[in-house]
Amino acid sequence: MAICKQLLPLLLVITAFAQEKSGVSAKNGEQIKVIRAGTLIDGSSAQPHRNQIIVIRGNRIEKVLPEQAAEAVPGGPGVEIIDLSRATVLPGLIDSHTHIFLQGEDPAEGGYDVQLLKYGLAYRAARATVSARRALEQGFTTIRDVETEGAGYGDVGIKRAIEQGYIPGPRIFASGRAISTTGGYPLEGYAPEIESTLPKGVQIIDGPVQARKAAREQLDNGVDWVKVYMTHRSWLDKQGNLVSQPTLTMEELKAIVDEVHGWKKKVACHVYNGEGLQRALDGGCDSLEHGLELTDANIAQMLKQGTWYVPTLSVYYSWWAPEDTPAGKRDRKRAAMHIISFQKAMKAGVKIAFGTDVGGFSWNDSIAQEFGRMVEFGMPPMSAIQAATSRAAELLDMQGELGVVAPGAYADIVAVSGDPLKDVNELKSVKFVMKDGKVFKNELQ
Numbered sequence: 001m002a003i004c005k006q007l008l009p010l011l012l013v014i015t016a017f018a019q020e021k022s023g024v025s026a027k028n029g030e031q032i033k034v035i036r037a038g039t040l041i042d043g044s045s046a047q048p049h050r051n052q053i054i055v056i057r058g059n060r061i062e063k064v065l066p067e068q069a070a071e072a073v074p075g076g077p078g079v080e081i082i083d084l085s086r087a088t089v090l091p092g093l094i095d096s097h098t099h100i101f102l103q104g105e106d107p108a109e110g111g112y113d114v115q116l117l118k119y120g121l122a123y124r125a126a127r128a129t130v131s132a133r134r135a136l137e138q139g140f141t142t143i144r145d146v147e148t149e150g151a152g153y154g155d156v157g158i159k160r161a162i163e164q165g166y167i168p169g170p171r172i173f174a175s176g177r178a179i180s181t182t183g184g185y186p187l188e189g190y191a192p193e194i195e196s197t198l199p200k201g202v203q204i205i206d207g208p209v210q211a212r213k214a215a216r217e218q219l220d221n222g223v224d225w226v227k228v229y230m231t232h233r234s235w236l237d238k239q240g241n242l243v244s245q246p247t248l249t250m251e252e253l254k255a256i257v258d259e260v261h262g263w264k265k266k267v268a269c270h271v272y273n274g275e276g277l278q279r280a281l282d283g284g285c286d287s288l289e290h291g292l293e294l295t296d297a298n299i300a301q302m303l304k305q306g307t308w309y310v311p312t313l314s315v316y317y318s319w320w321a322p323e324d325t326p327a328g329k330r331d332r333k334r335a336a337m338h339i340i341s342f343q344k345a346m347k348a349g350v351k352i353a354f355g356t357d358v359g360g361f362s363w364n365d366s367i368a369q370e371f372g373r374m375v376e377f378g379m380p381p382m383s384a385i386q387a388a389t390s391r392a393a394e395l396l397d398m399q400g401e402l403g404v405v406a407p408g409a410y411a412d413i414v415a416v417s418g419d420p421l422k423d424v425n426e427l428k429s430v431k432f433v434m435k436d437g438k439v440f441k442n443e444l445q
Helices: 005-020 113-117 121-137 154-163 208-220 250-262 274-282 296-305 326-348 369-376 381-387 390-395 424-428
Strands: 032-040 049-057 060-066 079-091 093-098 140-145 171-174 179-181 203-205 225-229 231-236 242-246 266-271 287-290 308-310 413-416 432-435 438-442
Touching (some): 049 079, 079 432, 093 390, 121 154, 121 432, 121 438, 154 171, 179 208, 231 326, 250 266, 250 274, 274 287, 274 296, 369 424, 381 390
Parallel strands (some): 032 079, 093 140, 179 203, 266 287, 287 308
């Protein structure tokens, strides 16, 4: 039987691999897969590679080599060939800021409050299961879920169900409940007589003793990160400046950071601007989430301390209030200042990781819309991709294992039909998804 010329290099690679390993049949039940990548963006290199072969044993990448490196030798059974020769192949994408227990609720249908007041935990967990699958379908093989909004340690439970194979989903780095202070998180705005009886979206603390105890509780319940809210409400003052309410004091934050770092884990800090943002930096937060207004001094301190920036640009274009209202003016001011802060941080060399705040907008929307915003505001497409691959992996202390297509890394691989370096919106249409060496989705064969 004649062999298609286009497949010959791939077959040569397979047989060369077989010779080196004394036969390609799986050892200890490990499967061998060989991916032929037409174009490979490996997550760390400055330029893509053409016509590459990725050899996977079990759930790890064993080899990455050019097709022409193969030698013709006899082969054996046990290899699954995946032909992505007409596609662009990338590492599995990483979203560093998600909320699987939020669904971007329409304000007209109850907004945030309806989830805590009318939706039971079983119902919310069912929807979170769908959100997790939705992330994987879109090529996000890893997420950092930064709190459950009143659903306790639900993200830890979803993570466990995924790891044990009960449901499909991405790798999850979970943050559990998150922490804020009295007056620093919804539910709020109800009659004072019932305010104290209402649920809150986070764990409320007041004082450094309670702060440290909350951190210990959350760590003991299996969180990977601890999330704190360093600012809450925001508004415009009489001069049109953005003002944000600070929440935790320095003493409260330092107690949390000290405890979490003692467990060799990290603290993610929700911040908008002003005093709360400065406290986040002075208190030792590992990542700033959102960062709507970063001053030059803030950026210099981030560079000195190695603080990560997860800007979450797209979500600030959702649910704007009418333009002629105070809330509408605030919404537009936040978006405009955010662009400036992102551009300043990028120019200065601040460490930036991709994050979307999905859940703040619907999981039915494209998670990858964030790439378009990053590029629109000046980030080169390759840098935006690396922010969602190797750089996000570094944020998670998983460098070399996630976010790269390289020997030793987990076999988390995605592919698109076109070239995302020419049009980053190609990443809105991921056609192939492999997680942990297993193909979850393949629309290319």
